[in-house]
Amino acid sequence: MSSPVAGRSATVKDAEMAVEQRRVDSAYARLAEMRAEAQEMIKEGYRQALAGTKGSLVDRDAMVYQAALRAQALDAADDGLVFGRLDLAGGETRYIGRIGVRTREQEPMVIDWRAPAAEAFYRATPEDRRGVVRRRVLHTRGRTVVDLEDDLLDPSAADSLTIVGDGAFLASLARTREGTMRDIVATIQREQDEVIRAPADGTVLVRGAPGTGKTAVALHRVAYLLFRHRRRFGSRGVLVVGPNRRFTSYIARVLPSLGEDSAVLRSLGDLVPGVSATVHDPPELARIKGSQAMAAVLRRAVADHPPGAPDELRVVHAGVVVRLDRKTLDRLRTRLHRRSAGGVNAARRRVAETLLEELWRRYVEVGGPDHDPGAQMQGELALWEGLLAESGLEALDGRRSTVRTRTGREAFEANVRQQRAFTDFLSAWWPIRTPLEVLRSLGDRDRMRRAAGRDLPRPDADRLAAAWAEALSGERPVLGYQDIALLDEIDALLGPPPRPSRASSAEEDPYAAGARAVLTGEELAEGDEEAGLREVTSVIERLERARRVDDETEEDARPEYGHIVVDEAQDLSPMQWRMLGRRGRQATWTIVTDPAQSAWEDLEEARAAMEAAISGPSSRRRRGRARPRYEYELTTNYRNTTEIAEVSARVLELALPGARPARAVRGSGVRPVIRLVPEEAMHAAAREAVRTLLEQVEGTIGVLVPLPDGERWTARDHAALAAGLPERVQVLDVLEAKGLEFDAAVICAPETVADQSPRGLRILYVAVSRATQRLTVLTADPAWERLLT
Template sequence: MSSTPSTATSDAVVDSEIAIEQAHVDRVYGELGKAGERAGLVAADGLARGRTDRTGDIRDEEITGLFERDALVFNAARRQAALDTQYEGLVFGRLDIAHPTLGRGAQDGPDWWRGREREVRYIGRLGVRDEDYEPLVIDWRAPAAAAFYRATPVVPHDVIRRRVLRSQGTTVVGIEDDLMVAEAPDDLVIIGDGALMAALTRSRGAQMRDIVATIQQHQDEAIRAPSRGVTEITGGPGTGKTVVALHRAAYLLYSERRRFEGGGILVVGPSTAYTAYIERVLPSLGEESVTLRSVGDLVDAVSATRLDRPEVAAVKGSLRIRNLLGRAASAAVPGGPDSFRAFVGGQAISLGPEVLAGVRGRALRGHARNLAVDAARNLLAEAGWASHRTGQRADFLEAFEQSLAVDEFMAQWWPQLDPREILLWLTDTDLTYRLGRGALTDDECAAVAMSMREALESGEWSVADAALIDELAVRLGPVKDDRDEERGFYEIDELDSLSAGEFRELGNPYAAPAAAGQRAGTPRELLLRGRIGEPGDYAHILIDEAQDLSPMQWRMVGRRGEWASWTVVGDAAQASWDHPAEAARAREAAFGSALRRHFHMATNYRNAREIFDYARDVILPVLPDADIPVAVRETGVSPVEASLDPDPVAAVQAALDALGREVDGSIAVITPIRYADRLAPLRGRLDGRVQVLDPLSVKGLEFDATVVVDPEAIAAESPGGIRVLYVALTRAAHRMTVLRPA
């Protein structure tokens, strides 16, 4: 036996090892093809079971046949979809294991593997067995695969060699080995310098790559942590927090599928750019049953990407705004009737503003507004009777209930309200002053009113507005639709697509026609499109960039996880929310008394050391206690600094041309708002490799190279100041250019 591992350098040896692995991979794909054929046969059998020629009444056994058909076809289609998505890199790992034998169980000494029975175990994205039910590939989430991630030379877990296979489609194109022993068997060939560093040098694409083949031991511990309670994953930029969390979601679905697939897993990210970036990771790991939303997309029928100015976002995110929203939810409808006059049962009834205000206050005690309409009508009837007291009370109340005049009044005085309409009331600055008095300053009230006018002009809600809409939805309750029982199947979809204003117009024959500015296609119609549904309750919630959530956003997320377990990912040094203590209180309220566990990631795998040192020198003077990871990779190339003058577009284009020659993958131009419009046409340059993004939209993203435009302006314009600039400076893996005004 040799005293040192044999490291293969000859192309012939490498090709021979690749051929060995290719033979096994070919066998796996052969079995995968057979599995696909079996899934097709199951689907055909399911369709046959449910076939019937009867056109009249269907017997119970035929209903059972239809049910069996649907179940078989559904499961066959699901299995086929799983098989179809696994063709890229299905088999990515191999373990050479030495099993303990009697009297030889300890792993002592450099040759602990001697005398042990050896096994080869392949690891992949999906478990595959042959016709004799022998495993050809073990699912990476299975306990038998854990050693692939946890084995180290110190604690080898019976592993002699760990091999990572790199594939293109069904073809093995490269292998990298990690040796867990000091003295290896002569028949084991060791290829390359280690799988992790090889993976780190590869180019990034437009979407995040999973790290399933290169998960490290400390990451695997977080991925496989118990599901209950709150699992917090912290660490500085580039430490793999996001991909660890996503792999954890896939692991939870595998290990406790009934619980998490039934209850659902919600993944919340900071932006739509982020969700687009990560959307392929979970399917590539064999999981499709996860809901992926940005913070601006959490509320049904609301998809917000617009960002408020920092000072406005600070007001909307603070818990102080709840007082304004609570008052708005119970206020009289602007422009609605302030008195009630009608003939009821032959009697003239007149109720003034004070009486109506009293009725409204009593009706709302313990009731959500949209659900209190019956209580309000009953109290209004009692007030009408108390104002006259002529005749029999029962006769009067019955006449009141049947009165068309009362119907028309109620439709205008107590309409069913969409929470988004309440926010549009706040376009009136004077009303906002009245509702916000004592909770917000006059300047803050004016800023909120102006932001709502901006929404009405643009037809776009802001990301911060989503949490306000959700808060109001709870206070108002769902829009009550008494006509549901009368609607046909096809009418339901059509009516559910209407705005709340259109719904009330159709449902109330006494309502005035909508104003021209409220017709479909106007900004107002865009803001009110669709229906606000129930928030939903998930079994597990995963939040990335959690340090950015405002207190109001924590309340919004918390409503979706009352009984959930949590995975929370963040780094305080990268926060764009500037009031961490208030956010922490809201976060703890969302978690409740659940058990907490914490995992810390301390190694920066993304940034070359030269790039991260540049970013570190920016953040430490401002935040001395920032969580600074250790960068493990060097390129020998320092970030380039250049002038943005005299033509910013030309300067950025020159930087892109230079970077395009140095890297093969993605390049991002990270720009403050002041340059965004001028630099937008650069998007898609270099054969589609270039993106132009604002600093907040790059949260959670990474690129091969970046051009950071006017870093001082980025800090000045961003709610998190230098912390947001720190984010921008840590997005590049290999190259970074920083452009400053002269």
């Protein structure tokens, strides 16, 4: 039987919940009206077009676009519209929610959590009350208030207020996780709110251990920036980068639930269009691929002659055979690469001109002009010009121009361009290449060694060649996360192909071989007699037009963003930082990191690459306009119970002696289960542990296993372990679990995780900190059982 006090408390709470429910109902009723108004505005926008003027069409587009954005924001706010209340010392009451809601008279009903008027909800403390007497957190399910908690900040001013419960923040942390991460907008602590509302003009660096809320803080900062600086960041775009696809799926609901869905979410394996990472490289291979040395290696790989490139160019003009040998061709290739600032593919037009120039020079050297039918005419013309000059006449100037287009070097080039030997050579010697083709070519050991130069030791070069020969040989290449950054680097070196030829068809284009342009490599459209009138031109005019070669290219399709958020930044390799830097040359940044989790032994190399990425163009640095930097550290562990945090702290001490773990703030009274099981019984023990946890927690359960090693821990083993388990149970390797959290976690074979790589202990530290309520560790090593107990 409950005590009278307990019964009285429940009655008071019910009454307060009823009061808040009426307020929430009013807010939802007004939200419905605002939705109807937005829909009416969309209809009105379309009615604007009936005026029949160009201006009315512009008005329509603007009105419909803005109304659609408004309707979208209102729809996103439906779940948990109101979550907080502030009672101020002057008697004012403010309700805080996902978006702002006003009455028809424009009086505030709900204040947007990002607005300055809502800051006190997060920042007020008993020491710095900011005029707040009571802060109330409302817990809703759908549109129903199911619970509330009060924080009394100023007891001396609370005579007229009813205070219900305590510990609103900690109570919210004990709620079960869903399959996707929910925002913690109602429960942001002061140190987190300082990060969210940091100035927008520079780089924000956030350090914190697992469980300190780094990811949630970064996402709330995105929503805050888009709200306060919509014109700046809304137009240029915001990119949020996570370590893997599972992680981006996990956080995908957060921004929409905060009223923002304009940010782009990508994993490190999905940043390059057209390709996607499907595997994690073994640690040693990832170290080689991600090192800064690969930038020089790839430059040499792009500059090397492509597979199948011919060793000789041979053309005939006026009966004279002209040859360029391999030595000459290599010299020309080196010179062209030094001058191809706009990208290797874009230089293809210049390549043709350079080859023609060298062929003409060689033609002259072998006495070609003596056999040139136009040379004699040129000599006679020069004689007549001399005689006329003595008499002050210049009547032959026009005739000289006409003859020059048909004789001499112009005639030589026009002839060579039309020879199949030249067009075939150009396509094979300087093809339009794709990044994947270049990377695939490095599967050849000799080619890889040439590219490695002195930047990679030969064993590392051979290891890369062997890995790519196996992974990229099939029709469906198997790409690792580091490969994506290398493909982006190659893409930057190659550049886009030249712009399509101005000629409208292969028939008209003197650069065309069949239906393909010789210089650009693009497919040409067949002539369409019904396409309309064409300009009438002579052959000579078309040749002259075609002779004009430049390096104009299509605009670079790689997007650049106004703000970039990088989560789990401590694991990014130098090459991955270079990839991000190309997407944020003028961006501001939010970088979330935990140095204790770093996957990089050479932290200085990764840190230098990060600095280069976030500092912007070198010209900007030279002008002394370095971006400001704001650094924060989150010190409170809100995810783990104190009991689970003790286990992770023991692993951290092994991984990084002397490192200080975050302070856990809530205890559950439930100790982690550490079990010693035979290695051959590990899978059965894991499934048994899952069955137990399914009865103990309502939320998600993560079964975290060692990385695939081709022996006991393979993809097939993972599938067998997961077979028949409910959807809320996920079987992941320890790297896939990075950045995620579960209500309960089962860690299999910690000794194997620790031994799999030089950073195995750090990976294990991350794994044991994933659980919010219950943790089970299964080990076959008695030493690990003693360590973790």
